[in-house]
Amino acid sequence: MQFRTLGKTGLNVSVLGFGASPMGNVFDPVDENEAVSSVHKAIDRGINFFDVSPFYGLTLAESRLGKALGGKRQGIILASKCGRYGLQDFDFSRKKILASIDESLMRLKTDYLDLFQLHDIEFVDKQIIIEEAVPAIKEVVQSGKARFWGITGLPVRYLAHIARETQPDTVLSWAHYNLLEDQINDELVPLPKEKGFGLMNAAPLLQRILSEEKLPPWHRSPEAVKATQPKLSALCKRYGLRLSDVAIRYAVDHEAIATTIVGMCETHIVDKNIDALEVKIPNELMQEIQQLVAPVKNQMWYEGRPENNI
Numbered sequence: 001m002q003f004r005t006l007g008k009t010g011l012n013v014s015v016l017g018f019g020a021s022p023m024g025n026v027f028d029p030v031d032e033n034e035a036v037s038s039v040h041k042a043i044d045r046g047i048n049f050f051d052v053s054p055f056y057g058l059t060l061a062e063s064r065l066g067k068a069l070g071g072k073r074q075g076i077i078l079a080s081k082c083g084r085y086g087l088q089d090f091d092f093s094r095k096k097i098l099a100s101i102d103e104s105l106m107r108l109k110t111d112y113l114d115l116f117q118l119h120d121i122e123f124v125d126k127q128i129i130i131e132e133a134v135p136a137i138k139e140v141v142q143s144g145k146a147r148f149w150g151i152t153g154l155p156v157r158y159l160a161h162i163a164r165e166t167q168p169d170t171v172l173s174w175a176h177y178n179l180l181e182d183q184i185n186d187e188l189v190p191l192p193k194e195k196g197f198g199l200m201n202a203a204p205l206l207q208r209i210l211s212e213e214k215l216p217p218w219h220r221s222p223e224a225v226k227a228t229q230p231k232l233s234a235l236c237k238r239y240g241l242r243l244s245d246v247a248i249r250y251a252v253d254h255e256a257i258a259t260t261i262v263g264m265c266e267t268h269i270v271d272k273n274i275d276a277l278e279v280k281i282p283n284e285l286m287q288e289i290q291q292l293v294a295p296v297k298n299q300m301w302y303e304g305r306p307e308n309n310i
Contacts, residue, residue, distance in 0.1 A: 001046025002277070004258045007198025009148045009169050011077055011114065015252050016277060017049040017261035018042045018270075019202060023064045024057015027208070027216055027263070032064055035265045039068035042270045043076070051172075051202070051261050052108075053081035053119055054100065059107060066108040073110055080104045081119035081152060083133060090123050092133035101140045115170060116146035121162060122153045122304030134166045150197070154303050157310045160187035163195060172261075174202035177254060179210055179232070179247050180225060180293050181300055189256045202261040204251035211244035220301045231292060239285045245276035246285070252277060 003012040022028075023035045039050070052065050062080065069076060082100040083092045101116060116137060121129050129151075137149045150170030153159050163171050171192075177184040184201060192199050205211045207219055209229050219226065233243045251260045264270050302309050 001048075001274070003048075004255075005198070006077075006170060006200075006258045007192055008196040009115075009198055011148075011198075013049040013077055013198075013259040014047045015259055016047055016248070016273060017051055017200070017202075017259040018047050019261040019263035020050060020052035020061045020065045020265070021056040022061075022263045022265040023052075024059075024061030026056055026061075030265050032067075034267065035064050036068040038265050038267050038270050039065065040072070041267045042264070042274075043072055045270065045274050047270075047274070048075060049077045049079070049259050049261075051079045051200075053084065054104060054107075055081070055084045055086065055119060058086065059103075062104055062107040066110070070109060077114045078108065078110065079115035079117060079150075080108065080113055081117040082137070083121070084119040084123065090120075092118065092121075092124050092128050092136075094132055094136035094139075097133060097136040097140065101145050105145065112144060113146040115148050115150055116140055117150040117152050117170070117172060120153050120304070121151050122155050122158050122308040125305065126162070126308065129162060130165060152202075154300075155309055156183050156186060156188050158304075158308045160191055161310060163188075163191060163197060167195060168197050170198040170200060172200040172202060174261075175206055175300060177201045177257065177260075178204045178206050178251055179289055180206055180228070180296065181298055183298055183300070184257075189254075192256070198258045199256060200259050200261060201251060201254070201257045204260050204262060205244055205247055210247035212242060213244075220303075222296070222299055222301070225296045225299055228293060228296060232289065235288055235292065236285070239282055241279060241281075241285070242272075242276075245272070245279045246281055246289075248273055248276040249279045249281055250286075
């Protein structure tokens, strides 16, 4: 396993991060014992960064991850979030953030988080983030309950905008660096050189489009983007490769991104994802992929308050 430094935190994180959202039955029902075993498998194979949120499975993912990390917390870099608790349940108030860290620590069975993040900041008024949420999460860090703090969200330019004003330790962008999207390069990739934050990428499989799995019914990508899945899968098979393996290797190769977070909760998927780090992508295949996706490149949907879509 390769490791990179997470910006000014100094933390050395595995280039492949364990996204725990599937442990909350976000995609499909999951056997809890298998989910726990998948965490143990990931640790045994070198993954040290685990990312979760109370939003995932409405606290179920945190509870399961806490169970899995029992006796294995040492050496693990553990991240959770606050502010988002349901599809339309957002609360970035100081009172809720200070309560949320205690609730997450209890579910995760630990005394501290390595990273505490404001989750999906684009869904609330900017002033709430700047004037209340950021001071509150800094208060959590000062208390020792978290070592570092960060922001997460979908719109990359808004993340960059808030990062310039608030100086977070980390920024997590999701779904904006993969075979179909590269908008993370526009502003977020250059900015850490100036601000020093650690940059993370999540959802390199674009919520299963860049995999062999059936798409969830709630997927919001345009139909033309979804339609690329079978074409890309067939193209990769011609080269003897799986689409998901190519997608993971492609995303992880971005040296400016400290860790690429992939959702997983089954031991065979953990093995498959880690094995993908050894895949070699032929230049000819990448050229064909780029030609295939060109008509639908960077057609990401938007979520959040309209005024935050900058």
